[in-house]
Amino acid sequence: MHIVVCLKQVPDSAQIRVHPVTNTIMRQGVPTIINPYDLFALEEALRLRDRLGGEVTVLTMGPLMAEDSLRKALTFGADRAVLLTDRSFAGSDTLATSYALSMALTKIGQEFGGPPIVFTGKQTIDGDTAQVGPGIAKRLGLNQLTYVARICDLDPQAGTISVERRAEGGVQVLETRMPVLITMLEGTNEMRRGSLDDAYRAARSQIVKWSAADAGITELAKCGLKGSPTIVKKVFAPQARAEKVQHIASSDLSTDALAANVMAAIFQKQPALEGDLLRFAAGQ
Amino acid sequence: MSDAPKTDTPKTAAGRAGTKRELPEHFKAYRHVWVVIECEHGIVHPVSLELLGEGRKLADKRGVELAGVVLAGDPLTAAQVSAAAFEHGADLAYVITDPILAHYRNESYTRAMTDLVNSYKPEILLLGATNLGRDLAGSVATTLLTGLTADCTELAIDDEGSLAATRPTFGGSLLCTIMTLNYRPQMATVRPRVMSLPERQPGRWGRIVEHPLNLTEADIITKVLRFVADRESDKAQLAYADIVVAGGLGLRSAENFQLVRSLAEVLGAEYGGSRPLVQKGWIGADRQIGQTGKTIRPKLYIAAGISGAIQHRVGVEGADTIVAINTDPKAPIFEFAHLGVVADAIELLPALTRAFRAHLSVNRLAG
Structure with a gap:
């Protein structure tokens, strides 16, 4: 079975700094990583391949340096990596991104065999939209399974799959027909350590690089900024709250005395809270 | 929406997008503000009521009506959910009642939503950023080929009458305001508890517009085998x-x-x-x-x-x-x-x- 995992190279957001004067992002020296949510998708794909046979292809869209993430995915055990890279993709929002990726997935199907399963993470850590997965599913007519916690059953012959899906207030057990798009929930598996063989293979592997034209994209108006219905109107730093913080002095006080002052300050701010707490304590 | 930070220098992105073009003629008929009223297992999700409060302000600013969208499996649920929408500010409710809609499924709900949008043409469509709302919003926006902004923390109407949706960006280091100027509807999702709950107005009532689903169970590939509710x-x-x-x-x-x-x-x-x-x-x-x-x-x-x-x-x-x-x-x-x-x-x-x-x-x- 051929499985494709879409992943994204993202800046390690915990380390992003904002320039205090210009409010621009200081990207220099910020390390990039595979979007952590995508690793759950990759691991799930590798497990299915190990169990059922076949191949795992990883696909990403991004600048040339996104090759780093693809090579990393190969060291974990992916069989093939495709980088979709073209200046015409610059400024893509999620609608334009899902268009380009869906065209590349079609091309992957033609070149390497149609995938019954396309995986993505539930969302990225830089955009946090969770929109590209459903966008790909809709464009390719794949049955959509988001927030999947577990694959319960998969029958390649019958072409059926059933999964547990995290829904509001419970878990839905869904059964559908492949091809499907699955977005994996976090914490559902643990990424393997790649083998030494995989590391050697990854170092030697040729990464497939496709331009828009290579991926069969002829309608450039659907790509990049032109193909994006949303527009970033303004980017700005948040303002401090108008009301200044009331500091509770901590010097020259024992910790217990400080705690008493903090408690008193809380009750002063929220007079009703003391009564609420006493009622709660009385009910204990 | 902006899944990816668009450029390294936000100022450029903002400047580049600063020109407003005339809304294409076929989108000018799009009016009114809609909120999808999320209901699973008979319970209206509070985020939908919070959105009605916010939607009310947007509709008043635009001088248009506020509608709740109710997708229900049976008439009793439809009536209860519509009533909740009216009591929290909706002027009318678009209602589709069909047993197929008793459980959320992407195919049936996407079909219902896109059908309603194409029939009644809202200018703004708001959904809760729940697992259901995010699953649905991405599919609906892609089907309609319109813009969708996820997880907004502030919604406003700008001087030219467009929805200005603000959300954190770059992994939450900055805020950005995103607009969908030349497409309709303008779609946005908002997470639970970001907006405050509007006061319930008991007895407040509105118009109901019923619409058929135009689907049979045989058309839908995905089946719900069971639902395991979380223990409290x-x-x-x-x-x-x-x-x-x-x-x-x-x-x-x-x-x-x-x-x-x-x-x-x-x-x-x-x-x-x-x-x-x-x-x-x-x-x-x-x-x-x-x-x-x-x-x-x-x-x-x-x-x-x-x-x-x-x-x-x-x-x-x-x-x-x-x-x-x-x-x-x-x-x-x-x-x-x-x-x-x-x-x-x-x-x-x-x-x-x-x-x-x-x-x-x-x-x-x-x-």
């Missing part, structure tokens, strides 16, 4: 808790997180933590507070050893009183906390637990 005790009730105590990396070790739980226990509070704690595995993902975790609006929020990055700030700003404990007097959390203590949380948390326990037991005896 398993659910972290963070979003709707009155008091929340949370910890961050300032706790320095997973063991020290117990100090947060102890204080929470004395206060009858829920507990949670910042995103790094989830990434380190100190707490479960359902306890994460912030943009990508839970948004909370408690009466009292105690943040211990949390620096207060934007992505955390937007998740807690709705709290009535924020108490920040941090060793770094320059930590961003002091820019939006109400009470600040420059101290080591590892020492102060147990002292606070002792102080509250003593105060509550003494006064209980006295009472």
Whole structure:
């Protein structure tokens, strides 16, 4: 079975700094990583391949340096990596991104065999939209399974799959027909350590690089900024709250005395809270 | 929406997008503000009511009507959900009732929503950023080829009458305002508890517009085999808790997180933590507070050893009183906390637990 995992190279957001004067992002020296949510998708794909046979292809869209993430995915055990890279993709929002990726997935199907399963993470850590997965599913007519916690059953012959899906207030057990798009929930598996063989293979592997034209994209108006219905109107730093913080002095006080002052300050701010707490304590 | 930071220099992105073109002729018929009223297993999700409150303001600013969209499996549910929509500000409800819609499925709900939009043409379409709302919104926006902005923290109408949707960006370091100028509807999702719940107006009523589903069960490939409801005790009730105590990396070790739980226990509070704690595995993902975790609006929020990055700030700003404990007097959390203590949380948390326990037991005896 051929499985494709879409992943994204993202800046390690915990380390992003904002320039205090210009409010621009200081990207220099910020390390990039595979979007952590995508690793759950990759691991799930590798497990299915190990169990059922076949191949795992990883696909990403991004600048040339996104090759780093693809090579990393190969060291974990992916069989093939495709980088979709073209200046015409610059400024893509999620609608334009899902268009380009869906065209590349079609091309992957033609070149390497149609995938019954396309995986993505539930969302990225830089955009946090969770929109590209459903966008790909809709464009390719794949049955959509988001927030999947577990694959319960998969029958390649019958072409059926059933999964547990995290829904509001419970878990839905869904059964559908492949091809499907699955977005994996976090914490559902643990990424393997790649083998030494995989590391050697990854170092030697040729990464497939496709331009828009290579991926069969002829309608450039659907790509990049032109193909994006949303527009970033303004980017700005948040303002401090108008009301200044009331500091509770901590010097020259024992910790217990400080705690008493903090408690008193809380009750002063929220007079009703003391009564609420006493009622709660009385009910204990 | 902007899944990817669009450029390295936000100023360029903003400048480039600064020109407004005339809305294409065929979109000019799109009017009114819609809110999808999310209902699973007979319960209206509070986020939908919160959105009605926000949708009301947008509709009034635009001088248009506010509609609730009700997708229900049976007439009784449809009537109850419509009533909830009217009592929280909707002027009318678009209702599709069909047994196929009893359980959420992407295919049937996407079909129902796109059909309604194409028939009645709203200018703004709002959904809750729940698992259901996000699953549905992406499919609907892609089908309609329109813009969708996820997880907005502020919605407004600009001078030219367009929806200005503000959300954190770049992993939560900055805010950005996103617009869909030349496509309709303008779609946005908002997380639970980001907007306040409007007051219920008992007896308020509106018009109902019924619409057929035009689908049969045989058309739908995906089947719901069963639904396993969460046990009440398993659910972290963070979003709707009155008091929340949370910890961050300032706790320095997973063991020290117990100090947060102890204080929470004395206060009858829920507990949670910042995103790094989830990434380190100190707490479960359902306890994460912030943009990508839970948004909370408690009466009292105690943040211990949390620096207060934007992505955390937007998740807690709705709290009535924020108490920040941090060793770094320059930590961003002091820019939006109400009470600040420059101290080591590892020492102060147990002292606070002792102080509250003593105060509550003494006064209980006295009472």
